[in-house]
Amino acid sequence: PISRHWWKEAVAYQIYPRSFMDSNGDGIGDLNGIIIKLDYLQELGVDVIWLCPMYPSPNDDNGYDISDFQGIMAEFGTMADFDRLLEEVHARGMKLILDLVLNHSSDEHPWFIESRSSKDNPRRDWYIWRDGKNGAEPNNWESIFKGSAWEYDQGTEQYFLHLFSRKQPDLNWENAEMRQALYAMVRWWLDKGIDGFRLDAISHIKKEEGLSDAPHHGGQPYAAAWDKMMNVEGVIEHLDELCRETFHHYDIMTVGEANGVSPAQAEDWIGEQHHRLNMIFAFDHVALWAEDGETGLDLGRLKQAFGRWQTGVAGFGWNALFVENHDVPRIVSKWGDSERYWQQSATAIASLYFLMQGTPFIYQGQEIGMTNTRFEGIDDFDCVGSRNQYAQLKQQGMDEGHIIQTLARGSRDNARTPMQWDAGPGAGFTRGTPWFKVNPNTETINVAAQQGDPDSVLGFYRRLIRLRKAEPVLVYGSYRLELESDPQVYAYSRLLDGQHWLVLVNLSDRPAEQRQLPWPLRHERLALANYPVEPHPAGDTLDLRPFEARVYRLN
Ligand code: TEU
Ligand code: CA
The missing domain is CATH 3.20.20.80 (Glycosidases)
Known part of the structure; x- marks a missing residue:
């Protein structure tokens, strides 16, 4: 369990x-x-x-x-x-x-300021420093924020690595x-x-x-x-x-x-x-x-x-x-x-x-x-x-x-x-x-x-938060996809100790009509909805309006 x-x-x-x-x-x-x-x-x-x-x-x-x-x-x-x-x-x-x-860290962190101060500073190796290659960066990596992932340091004539901005030098986890x-x-x-x-x-x-x-x-x-x-x-x-x-x-x-x-x-x-x-x-x-x-x-x-x-x-x-x-x-x-x-x-x-x-x-x-x-x-x-x-x-x-x-x-x-x-x-x-x-x-x-x-x-x-807090099945229950190939409706079950809940969401801006479900949906077991829902007889077909969401308890 x-x-x-x-x-x-x-x-x-x-x-x-x-x-x-x-x-x-x-x-x-x-x-x-x-x-x-x-x-x-x-x-x-x-x-x-x-x-x-x-x-x-x-x-x-x-x-x-x-x-x-x-x-x-x-x-x-x-x-x-x-x-x-x-x-x-x-x-x-x-x-x-x-x-x-x-x-x-920031390039203004004291660790980096020390690291950049000289090649033999005790914290030099806390960041990732390399010599250039053929007068250019040590490699061709692109920074996640665009541009080279390397920045040249005039003072010590080496480059430091930054996967993010040039003001975010990477710490050397090998140290x-x-x-x-x-x-x-x-x-x-x-x-x-x-x-x-x-x-x-x-x-x-x-x-x-x-x-x-x-x-x-x-x-x-x-x-x-x-x-x-x-x-x-x-x-x-x-x-x-x-x-x-x-x-x-x-x-x-x-x-x-x-x-x-x-x-x-x-x-x-x-x-x-x-x-x-x-x-x-x-x-x-x-x-x-x-x-x-x-x-x-x-x-x-x-x-x-x-x-x-x-x-x-x-x-x-x-x-x-x-x-x-x-x-x-x-x-x-x-x-x-x-x-x-x-x-x-x-x-x-x-x-x-x-x-x-x-x-x-x-x-x-x-x-x-x-x-x-x-x-x-x-x-x-x-x-x-x-x-x-x-x-x-x-x-x-x-x-x-x-x-x-x-x-x-x-x-x-x-x-x-x-x-x-x-x-x-x-x-x-x-x-x-x-x-x-x-x-x-x-x-x-x-x-x-x-x-x-x-x-x-x-x-x-x-x-929504209250509902989740009130129902352990919505926290611990397992997930099972339903209506798998439906192009508009995302539906899934939550299952725990014989309890069964169903979440139905029309994720499109068009009505989703006549959806066939393997179980009857009862109006009195409708736990949450984002449109007003009129009382309806128990039935296994469903019409959803644009972006309509409903949560039913089945068992
Ligand atoms: O984002 C990290 C980040 O951008 C990468 O994990 C991811 O590879 C990238 O999003 C790819 O699309 C975190 C923070 O959430 C972000 O705000 C910071 O800018 C970034 O780290 C640097 O600290
Ligand atoms: Ca303020």
């Missing part, structure tokens, strides 16, 4: 602190702002808060370039504010997990001293009483030995080198040591951002017998949606993407369920219809992912159906990846309008606009000037407008 744990039953909520709530009017979200909104989160039904990086940072990558792993970014507050936040979270029976960035320094830092936070971590880019910590060139596909200045910098052979040994030296000794929750790991490999990462991570974020379903807009969502492939994780880890591991985070556009703008069926599609998507087997994560603003925003020109973008991509497309001769359109559709910035608390000019996020433009649709899409309305997107999320 499946083991029971608090983190399996929990509902998690991700906070991007810069854009969540500003308490002092400087336009930047902060820790005291989060404290102000804890009652809101508690009322929603949140158990665990995942806080994105709040450490000191030059903000080249909004906090993911960390210059002190054991401090608090001045713009966000002080360590005393953090301690109070932790206390206030715990006082409400909730838990707090932090974002742990172990793949890289045992460096690893011990990280573990000490991790234990320091755990001893403070935090409840776990989300492990940033953790599948990147191991690089392929030799750092050889990646196969080059012409046309581009550098080569994508995923096989050599992500989920590389040997990464599990690093992970294992990290877990043994730190996490093992605490009752915490860990979730790894493990891009590139397949369900077949998942046992090494989350197999319960290994005591490594509790769960990982898998990106199969995120990757299905083309940023270039050439193709829409293919429901058949979506069923496979979710299904291979739902069934693939059953019996040994646990899933992390999500459809949004701070790195991807808003889901209602991707899979939904943010114009004609905004409310219906936001709630349909919620029903679809939230009731699968795993721990569900909600990204701030998702619970009110926040959408992608409007970008007029390159100055409206903040994300370092988008800006680098702009430069590259410009160089390749793409015209300005087309570039902005391309970036707007896929940019991470869509998820980083201020949280929409009310209809005011600062969205209730700030009384000052927000650091990043508020989405103009805060006039209609905001917490205040939905707060008292059980049929709003927010009201629906509350009901």
Whole structure:
């Protein structure tokens, strides 16, 4: 039987602190702002808060370039504010997990400043330094944020590796001293009483030995080198040591951002017998949606993407369920219809992912159906990846309008606009000037407008969370796909100890009529719906309206 744990039953909520709530009017979200909104989160039904990086940072990558792993970014507050936040979270029976960035630091971190200072500095080897090759970079790898993955250092005449921005040098996990320094830092936070971590880019910590060139596909200045910098052979040994030296000794929750790991490999990462991570974020379903807009969502492939994780880890591991985070556009703008069926599609998507087997994560603003925003020109973008991509497309001769359109559709910035608390000019996020433009649709899409309305997107999320908490079958039950080849309807069963529930979601903007089900659906057993449903006789055929979702108890 499946083991029971608090983190399996929990509902998690991700906070991007810069854009969540500003308490002092400087336009930047902060820790005291989060404290102000804890009652809101508690009322929603949140158990665990995942806080994105709040450490000191030059903000080249909004906090993911960390210059002190054991401090608090001045713009966000002080360590005393953090301690109070932790206390206030715990006082409400909730838990707090932090974002742990172990793949890289900021180039302004004292470790890197030392490392770069001379070739024989004791910390030289804490980062990845190489000589150039024929007057150019040591290899042809492309950075995940575009451009070369290498940066030349004038002072010591070598290059350092950075998989992300040039201000995020990669830590050298082959250096045992460096690893011990990280573990000490991790234990320091755990001893403070935090409840776990989300492990940033953790599948990147191991690089392929030799750092050889990646196969080059012409046309581009550098080569994508995923096989050599992500989920590389040997990464599990690093992970294992990290877990043994730190996490093992605490009752915490860990979730790894493990891009590139397949369900077949998942046992090494989350197999319960290994005591490594509790769960990982898998990106199969995120990757299905083309940023270039050439193709829409293919429901058949979506069923496979979710299904291979739902069934693939059953019996040994646990899933992390999500459809949004701070790195991807808003889901209602991707899979939904943010114009004609905004409310219906936001709630349909919620029903679809939230009731699968795993721990569900909600990204701030998702619970009110926040959408992608409007970008007029390159100055409206903040994300370092988008800006680098702009430069590259410009160089390749793409015209300005087309570039902005391309970036707007896929940019991470869509998820980083201020949280929409009310209809005011600062969205209730700030009384000052927000650091990043508020989405103009805060006039209609905001917490205040939905707060008292059980049929709003927010009201629906509350009901969804309550339902999941009330029914162990919706937490621990196994997953089985139904209506497998239906091109519009995503349907699945949850099964536990003779109980049987059915989730039905029309994920299209057209009616789905006369669906034939093997079991009769009883109106009095309808547990959740995102449209009004008239009392209906028990029957095994079903009509679903555009983006309609229903959850029935069958047994
Ligand atoms: O993202 C990691 C990340 O970008 C890769 O794991 C992944 O390979 C990429 O998304 C491919 O599409 C994390 C954070 O979530 C992100 O915000 C940071 O910018 C990044 O790490 C660097 O810390
Ligand atoms: Ca502030």
